[in-house]
Amino acid sequence: MAPISLSDIISSLPSEDSWGPPTSTETTLNGVPYAPYSKGDKLGRMADWTTEGKDGRDGRGGRQQYNRNFRDQQVYGAGTSSLFAVQLAEDESSFSVVSNTRDSTKTRFGRGGTFTRGRGQRGGRADTRGGRGQFQRVGGRGGQQGYNNYDNRGGRGGARGGRRFGWKDYDKPQRNRDASVNIKPDWKMLEEIDFVRLAKLNLDTDSGEDIDGYGFLYYYDRSFDKQPVKSAERKLNVVDRAAYNVTTTSDPVIQELAEKNEATIFATDSILSMLMCSPRSVYPWDIVIVRQGNKLFFDKRDNATLDMVTVNENAADAPMDASEGSKDAINQPSALAEEATYINHNFANQVMIESEQKVEMAHENPFYNPAEETEPPASKAYKYRRFDLSLNDEEPVHLIVRTEIDAVQKNAISGEDQFLTVKALNEFDHKAQGSGGALDWRTKLVSQRGAVVATEMKNNSCKLARWTVQSVMAGADVMKLGFVSRANPKTNDKHVILGVVGWKPRDFAQQMNLSLSNGWGIVRTIADMCLKRDEGKFVLVKDPNKQILRLYEVPAGSFEDDGEGEIIEEVEEAED
Template sequence: MPIALSNIVQALPSDETWGPPTTSDSLVDGVPYAPYSKGDKLGRMADWTSGDKDRDGRGGRQQYNRNYRDQQVYGAGTSSLFAVQVAEDESSFSVVDNTRTSTKKVFGRGGAATFRGRARGGRDQRGGRGNYQNARVGGRGGQQGYGYDQRGGRGRGGRRFGWKDYDKPQRNRDSSVNIKPDWTMLEEIDFARLLKLNLDTSNGQDLDDYGFLYYYDRAYDKPPVKNTERKLNVVDRAAYNVTTSSDPIIQELAEKDEATIFATDNILSMLMCATRSVYSWDMIITRQGNKIYLDKRDGSSLDMVSVNENAADAPLEASEGNKDSINFPGALALEATFINHNFANQTVMESETSRLEMSHENPFYNPSEETEPLASKAYKYRRFDLSLEKDEDPLHLIVRTEIDAVVKNNISGEDQMLTLKALNEFDQKAQGSGGALDWRAKLSSQRGAVVATEMKNNSCKLARWATQAILAKADVMKLGFVSRINPKAPDRHVILGVMGYDPRKFAEQMNLNLGNGWGIVRTIIDMVRKMKDGRYVLVKDPNKQLLRLYEVPMGTFEEGDEGDEVAEGTAAEENNEE
């Protein structure tokens, strides 16, 4: 049965009324009374925007949202009195800002416009150039290729190196030699340790010389006549690059105990400049009693001339996505080796009556078997002292050095020894060019910039050439600049110019320290001297800056042995070249 509301009200005592009690005291049981209004609207159950100041210091949404700006919340000032004190520390708590930002470009006074190309995208808005910096190198637009214009785009002829480097695949090169399971790794030396070595040696002592030299043609020092380029011709001449242990002169010197260590300048320069190398290489070290021989195997990469090995973006292999077969690293090395052989033969004046004869004839030439005439070449056997104060017995090294030509000094009229080397330009727009300048346009006007770029892209190759010239005690090192007639024709070339340098001053320009090179040689030799008689292989890791020394069976790399088989990647590379 429903009960009427009036009956309930009448049943209440007269001193009790409906609602909160009326009292004059401000505190009831120690709790302050908060006034309220029947018109108050219930807010959100969890309103993160009201209350204390927002994280931006703007006082919450009440301070800036027009929906809450003029709304009066009755009793809001005392609501904090009933706030529950949370035991946990929430000072580190923050709200994720999910406010949308406008994608519309604003070009007004307060806009942050984005420009491309040569516009003012890198400058501040209004009021100066801001933090603008020009990172270009070598003239306008980063002509040397390793800088770029930070004003929003590439400079003229420049390239933005470092752009999306994180997205590039790791370069995984193949080893120059196939590491077999029966090889035992003895030492592992990183380049950081090698760079700290140093050994001061004398300038060397001449022991004997062989062969003959033609005189250099000075006409190549003059720049070519406009629209008339000198073609690089194929000059078939017999030249030899015999390994150390197969050299009959070194065998005689070893029998006479003239030295303890024997090498050729081609092999020794690679070891002395090892810290500049990027590609993999290997050499054979043989110990027989107290004699140590530094050799190369047949088909070794030491006989090839690399191209842009040290460039920031070196030429890619076919497996790395390079579709231009004529610009593979192996194909470029074969082309550069071909150029160097013909350049040295073409730039001399062949005359049987006007040539410089050495003390002995060429030790490798057999007239009854050879059909080609001999190339201009002199072999000088020189001895260097690598001894230290703590050594009980002296430690000497004999190296076979090479000289390519001779020239008369303009002032004194004396004969000066020359080495002839050639740099080659394949395609300045192709991948792997290293930001090289256009030689035809810049070689005559900006020779310094051209040479500086080559020092950067071919640091190891040029350091080896300078080292070989210093070991041979050559007076001048001639550098030729050879380019393709057409970027797509790797078998036809022209000589654009020749420059002469003092090898020692050239080494200083490259920051090449021969004392460090001798220190590397002495360190490797000391390792082998502590080991037993046998054969060892020193290999440059293809992907890391370190050397590894392996002990291999004595018959490795001999004729008929399969140990001289190169890595699969190198073999495939040679097939592409053929």
Template sequence: MAPAFQLSALIASLPEDKDTIWGPPTTTDPYLNEVPYAPYSKGDKLGRMADWTQDSGKDGRDNRGGKGYKNYRDQQVYGAGTSSLFSYQHAEDEASFSVVDNTKTTKPRAGFGRGGGTIFRGRGARGGAATGGRGGATAGRGGAQRGPGGRGGAAFDNRGARGGRGGRRFGGWKDWDKPQRNRDASVIIKDSWKMLEEIDFNRLAKLNLETDEGEDIEGYGFLNTYDKSYDKAAGAKTAERRLAVQDRLFFNPTASEDPIIQELAAKDEATIFATETVLSMLMCAPRSVYPWDIVIVREGNKVFLDKRENSQVDYVSVNENATDPPLDVSEGNKDAMNTPHALALEATYINQNFAIQTVQENEKFDFPQPNPFYNPEEDSEPLGSKAYKYRRFDLSLNEEEPMHLIVRTELDAVVKQGTSAEQFVTIKALNEFDSTAQGAGGALNWRQKLGSQLGAVVATEMKNNSCKLARWTTQSILASAAQMKLGFVSRATPKDNNRHVILGVVSFKPREFASQMALNLNNGWGIVRTIVDMCMQMPEGKYVLVKDPNKPALRLYEVPVDAFDEDEEVVETKA
């Protein structure tokens, strides 16, 4: 600080003219007010006033994440969201100059070259890229192999890569560039229909209703004994058998056309009546992707859950829940036999024949009543092994307002365990069409992996066919079956959908299998009770519950009483 006498001398030397202006001299620069405005964001935060250790890019913006950006990763630099208008840019970037290294080095095997694929280091084949089919590559331990006809092939197919230890997981090749699938509804929505309610799956997943184990009311039909020779080690060569065509009759009428259900309804045995096919579809609705519909008929205080003739509910879907499910012909699928509808027909055909082939017809277990749908005077073909158990469940919320449901369940065979009582089983079949085709969902080759990696095969099927397996498990629990026989059936050759081979059979306890796939039956009962309560608040008539074809939601429509009575044009489901 200057001494006091110097400061007073300085003040005395100043001019006494009052017009003298203090401060910096004024300027007459005409460009002062023409400086361009630098935009800024009100959300910018002041992190540091200056950072002399950080190198700026060509355009004046900070190279965030560089060496100078160490302890400020989570802070915003003021004005970093906009480019600087005042930064000086070099005519040439000196950092781009480097010394040329002429040393010869061995180039690593690289990806996307001629016939090659991207290499991913991993432990065994799990850490590498998935098999890409023709022209694809299979990355094993630290290397890549060319697939058949691998010239110019890409490294990934639509299934993406299986990310293992040290590998990278891909969701699929050009997932962002895939067009949105627009499926058609399972039934034509007419203008005369009135939409009453729309429920998304998120709401359905929160419902819950505890019920009892159910009680048997009546039993009809007969069952053959299951052939235990099919229980050999799955995947073994000795377990392979040809699937033969079985000429047997099966009946699956809807609830309103079932004479036994009509008798039980006349006796006021319950409020709700359904078959296991329709009831399992409704209980597992949040897992469904493909469109379907259920006809609901209310007569007085009775509710019937029905299905239309040739309904989608009767068919067995294939890879419905896969990340990249099978495409239709209109969506670019060149293999007509691998479209969703063709695969559903094939899977339904396999299940019917497989259930008959795996039983011994020389041994029979008869229920108290014969098959209620078989007429020997009109039906010339023999009956297949099938029993119908009518069971009742209590869906009441309180004792003042009782509500019961009667469902017709189905059993496929009986198993004798020594001197103990017979155990009833259900028989289902999973089918493999082509592990390298589009829509396979990353499934393993069953002939190669079923014996050594059975758990991985079942886990993949749980992912790709979550809805189908959930329905089968629900049907087994509703029927109070002790076991569920799950067969693995594959095509004899991938390009022929008429000849099939049984690779093995695995047994599961239905409730244990339900816990493995996180299936909550209480949630299913809550869905049924919610839908029925909606219909009970409506006047008597006919309603249709439709699964939206393109989003996870259900819609309830009020339709005329004579709807579906005559042959109407039904849109074939393009899943």
């Protein structure tokens, strides 16, 4: 082999003043970008095969943790290895295996127990010393649930058994309820309000003033306040009395007041209470709003869901419908609502003392026609009351609402008449699905009445809030709540009255954390949305599956019965 001389190497270079490969302005080498140099990298050996065993421990190259034995073996460019790493479509670390097998390991909170944050949890005794928190269900032995007092003080929150709210919620099917009204394509959505915004509204108003009164009232039978003996339970009887739930625009008294320009907004207590308590609602509903001139009428459709009394609407595990897998027909939401409405109608009529002694209002019942009705009228007084919703004196806004009073009683101390509203809570089966963890009323209503009432406040928050708002708006002195249960949990046609408890409406509102100022703020906000629009008809719809209210503008002829229109036309032709 011929020897290589240094002059031959120098002569092959492109320039005598340079050494090494030719200078290039390109930033890539065979299509691969240069790795930038990191100041944190150290220049070590160019090639070192002695570290293969050490470097291959984890199968990955790159920068190692600092070790004084290998401090000079840092790899150049290791700090920028992430620049050329392959980006996976999904991060595998975000996946986890969900096991349906029950873990037999006993934790420090007890197997199947709940951890309650609050006072009374010291060290490792959090499984036996229940913390002080909100009223909630705690575990009993053997899977039985029990209730402590309102604050759960000293409860066995971590005892064996018991149900944890949220446990295996991923296995529960998503409930998709249908809307209360079909949204048509020609409807125009104007506003969309979530319940978080509604809960922040506030408007202070006065206690209202009476405009006029209609109907009469019987006296309440105080014997129902006594706890009945178990061997002689009072049966709920069917008492046929003529009762009415006329909507706003069909009320002749409201029509007369509107012609006199007595107010800007007109409504009934049933419609208004639903609007004021809308943040508590779960089931779908809708309200029709009609603007005529500068007046608003809060109305409802025929056979609207507002007339039905719901059952356990706010329960964590509400009653399921047939489409959701329920096979118990009498415990489905629609069947329970019909049963509760039937109970309320008959209970209010049964607790009256029907005699010649009654309290007459200034006018007779505006809806009762003796020539057509075959049943006597029910004890009912309609009080038309006016509330001031004005924000300033320059733009007065008043509201007239038709309220209802059910009975009257003598004050035990002063002997004066007190107005009452009478409602009824019903128990269907405390062991069935959808009971919401309710106690057995027959055994617990006397000894643990506070726990029973607190459970009803939780499971029927919207219904009780509506009743309370209606009582406050009517100016009632006492709100009577009856506790009615099935004679047999398997049948829904026979019931017994277990007891009646009375509260002052405003005191009951404080116990429920019910803000009337928030309700009046909601009414004024919805009214302003419609008053700034042109004359027409609007529909306020509660989303069936979300906590959202939507305001739609609908054609003027919507929700009108074509059959009734034909009858009206025939009568007009006959008169001509």
